[in-house]
Amino acid sequence: MLLRQIHLILVFILLDPVNIFRLWWLKGNPLLMDPNSICRKTRRLGLRQAELCQSQPEIVHEVAKGARLAIRECQHQLRLHHWNCTSQRKSLGKILQQDIRETAFVNAITAAGVVHAVTQACSQGELLQCGCVTAHGSPADALALERHGQVPKTQDGRWEWGGCGDDVDFGYEKSRQFVDSRRRRGKSDIRTLIDLHNNEAGRLVVKNNMRMECKCHGLSGSCSLRSCWRKMPLFREVGNHLMQSFRTAVRVMGGNDGKSLIPVGDDITPLDASSLIYSAESPDFCLANRRAGSDGTRGRLCSSSETGPGSCQSLCCGRGHADQTLEYEDNCTCQFHWCCVVQCQRCTVKKNVSICL
Numbered sequence: 001m002l003l004r005q006i007h008l009i010l011v012f013i014l015l016d017p018v019n020i021f022r023l024w025w026l027k028g029n030p031l032l033m034d035p036n037s038i039c040r041k042t043r044r045l046g047l048r049q050a051e052l053c054q055s056q057p058e059i060v061h062e063v064a065k066g067a068r069l070a071i072r073e074c075q076h077q078l079r080l081h082h083w084n085c086t087s088q089r090k091s092l093g094k095i096l097q098q099d100i101r102e103t104a105f106v107n108a109i110t111a112a113g114v115v116h117a118v119t120q121a122c123s124q125g126e127l128l129q130c131g132c133v134t135a136h137g138s139p140a141d142a143l144a145l146e147r148h149g150q151v152p153k154t155q156d157g158r159w160e161w162g163g164c165g166d167d168v169d170f171g172y173e174k175s176r177q178f179v180d181s182r183r184r185r186g187k188s189d190i191r192t193l194i195d196l197h198n199n200e201a202g203r204l205v206v207k208n209n210m211r212m213e214c215k216c217h218g219l220s221g222s223c224s225l226r227s228c229w230r231k232m233p234l235f236r237e238v239g240n241h242l243m244q245s246f247r248t249a250v251r252v253m254g255g256n257d258g259k260s261l262i263p264v265g266d267d268i269t270p271l272d273a274s275s276l277i278y279s280a281e282s283p284d285f286c287l288a289n290r291r292a293g294s295d296g297t298r299g300r301l302c303s304s305s306e307t308g309p310g311s312c313q314s315l316c317c318g319r320g321h322a323d324q325t326l327e328y329e330d331n332c333t334c335q336f337h338w339c340c341v342v343q344c345q346r347c348t349v350k351k352n353v354s355i356c357l
């Protein structure tokens with residue numbers, strides 16, 4: 001149920017951050033709605049997405065899936081951080097209204113999640129508008145890939161494109177349509193530029209990290225011919241890439257023309273399309289602060305034996321921690337019975353944990 005709510009929350013965020021929040025605060029709980037009623041709402045609000053929504057309801061469904069995928073990955077990647085991408089709606093909402101590193105990360109990973117989910121749906125035959133694609137490329141491309149060890153070698157090197165390649169261009173286009181078309185009102189141009197840049201950076205991670213998968217054909221596995229196709233990276237890999245960009249995100253300011261973005265800071269890294277960018281420094285998220293979208297780190301589990309991210313030292317912001325023993329039931333002494341049942345006993349497990357004060 002919670003996940004379903006989250007995914008609907010995100011659909012709103014994706015569709016229009018400004019309006020979603022208004023709706024949110026004003027109407028209590030608009031989150032228990034299915035994609036159809038989302039479309040009805042957006043129409044009533046006169047959003048630009050209403051048209052997309054109506055003409056492509058099944059894409060809306062995949063967009064929602066992509067958002068959910070993205071938030072799960074965001075929570076995994078930021079699990080040891082002060083702000084852990086918590087799905088508590090107000091926090092995420094407040095983060096998205098700012099223009100900090102975390103905003104950049106959430107925007108990028110969401111845009112990437114939409115590319116991923118829509119493309120996946122194409123390959124699985126769930127959408128009428130798209131399907132598998134056969135990749136194109138010269139044998140020279142394949143040789144380059146072979147040198148990188150991405151293609152299993154055959155004896156005489158014969159291969160062809162085939163199989164079910166992921167139509168990432170389709171997913172990319174849909175992500176642009178659905179995620180980028182926000183109304184500008186309520187956000188300055190610079191912030192809109194930053195958001196759009198980060199959305200694109202997220203999408204590029206999927207597009208630029210396509211892998212090659214091949215299958216051998218031929219008598220008894222001789223692999224005299226193989227067919228190859230292009231697959232998207234696993235979403236975990238996308239998350240890892242974006243996390244790298246999160247760490248090296250570049251602070252920018254608007255240029256005088258109001259249309260360009262200029263990096264600021266001492267060691268200026270050149271901007272490229274895959275950099276994540278932001279314009280304001282993040283708060284430390286140590287204490288609860290509703291305006292900043294921070295729940296604070298009180299009550300977070302931490303590791304008292306380690307240093308670095310996730311350690312009590314880092315997570316508890318110097319307030320110290322308490323050691324507690326948690327007791328819970330878990331499966332234990334599981335036995336496998338032929339075939340195919342696993343039987344477990346229930347045991348009470350004790351675990352020592354540390355919790356931030």
Ligand SMILES: *[C@@H]1O[C@H](CO)[C@@H](O)[C@H](O)[C@H]1NC(C)=O
Nearest residue numbers: 079084086295296297298300
């Ligand atoms: C994330 O942070 C929130 C608030 O600080 C906390 O309630 C939640 O348990 C944390 N989630 C995880 C998985 O650590």
Ligand SMILES: *[C@@H]1O[C@H](CO)[C@@H](O)[C@H](O)[C@H]1NC(C)=O
Nearest residue numbers: 329330331332342343344345
């Ligand atoms: C324990 O086992 C039951 C079934 O035997 C399973 O449904 C449940 O998910 C298991 N719980 C955990 C925590 O692994």
Ligand SMILES: *[C@@H]1O[C@H](CO)[C@@H](O)[C@H](O)[C@H]1NC(C)=O
Nearest residue numbers: 323324325349350351352353
């Ligand atoms: C938990 O801590 C207590 C003392 O603080 C210790 O006696 C016990 O062995 C610990 N248990 C585990 C599972 O580490």
